[in-house]
Structure formats: structure tokens, C-alpha cells
Amino acid sequence: MLVRVGSSNDVAAGAIRVFDVAGTKVNVASVSGRLYAFDDACTHRGCSLANGDLDGTTLTCACHGARFDVTSGDVLRGPAERPVRSRTVQVEGTDLLIEA
Template sequence: MMTVCDSEDLRPGQRKLVFVDGRSIVLFNIEGTLHAIDNACPHNGASLASGQLDGCMLRCPAHGLRFDVRTGCMPGPSGLRVATFNVHAVDGKLAIDID
């Protein structure tokens, strides 16, 4: 696990871009539940950090593809998937499992 920020830095409704071992990762706090996904869209590598979030569905700002931040999957049978990471709150800090 890699510590990435203080728990206070990610309140419900917020997102945060962090860098871990050369990877760009976006953390989300959706109604108190923490999620983390790779910041690169699997379609063309566009940054997902500024995408529109509707519930747990994140829209890629480049071409509009949608990904569920809980699973990393697109709705439907397309097969495109963004990497997800487990997030843990430990002693007032947030940590991500990179493996």
C-alpha cells in the first residue's frame, strides 16, 4: 500500500488526482465510499480526472466513453476497462493498493 494523502483531503463529493510510482490515479469520494481509477482512458489515453461524474459513472472528457468508478467497466459488452485500485483509510491517511 502507498499512502497518497490525508483523509481530510477527500471529502464526500470530491475527487483528487495523485501520482504513485509514476502512475496518475484519480481518487473519488462518492457519498463516503472511496474509489480509485487509473487517470488514462483505455480508448486513447485521455485524462479522466476532469470527466463529468454522474453517480458512479464517469464520462471521459475526450470522447464521452463512460466508466463505472467502482468496477472500471463500461456499461454494455464493449470490453474496455480502466484499471481500479483499492483505497484504504488508515490513521487519517488514504492509501492505495497498486499491485
């Protein structure tokens, strides 16, 4: 199920914004005109990935440097071993919808 969390204009180009999706923090990253949604908690020790560094589609966790591919949630570099959950994101008009 997709839930409306805000406006597509809420996420600036090249930036990450965190939204509440049914009680879970979920990030939306805007990269080259596309939006990608994934859970905020790093699978290493739970730091907020919204505080990480986004370079293209690669997000580096600010705590211990794990890297994730925001398009899939896959781990690109440890110490994290498990992917973050990637979620479907959709824009209808200006409504921003994220998979709950």
C-alpha cells in the first residue's frame, strides 16, 4: 500500500529528506531527477542514514562509513552486512507516495 507523506517538492535535488511512514522513519533521496525511498536506520548499528553523505546514488553512513546504494538498498561497503529496506516511491501530481 502506498501512503501520501507529503509533496514531491519537499525533497530538494541532490538531498535526502526523512518522512514518517506508518511509524517508521523512511528517507527519500532525490538523485538526477529520480526519487528513491529506503528506511532511515542503518543496518549496522541503527544510525540515521539521513545524516549520511549522498554522492550520486551512493550513501555513506555518518557513523562508521558503511555505504549503501539508494536505488536498491544494497550494501556497497561494510561494516553493515544487510541491505536497508528499499521502498517503492511514486509521484502523483505533486503528491509524494511511499510504500508502507
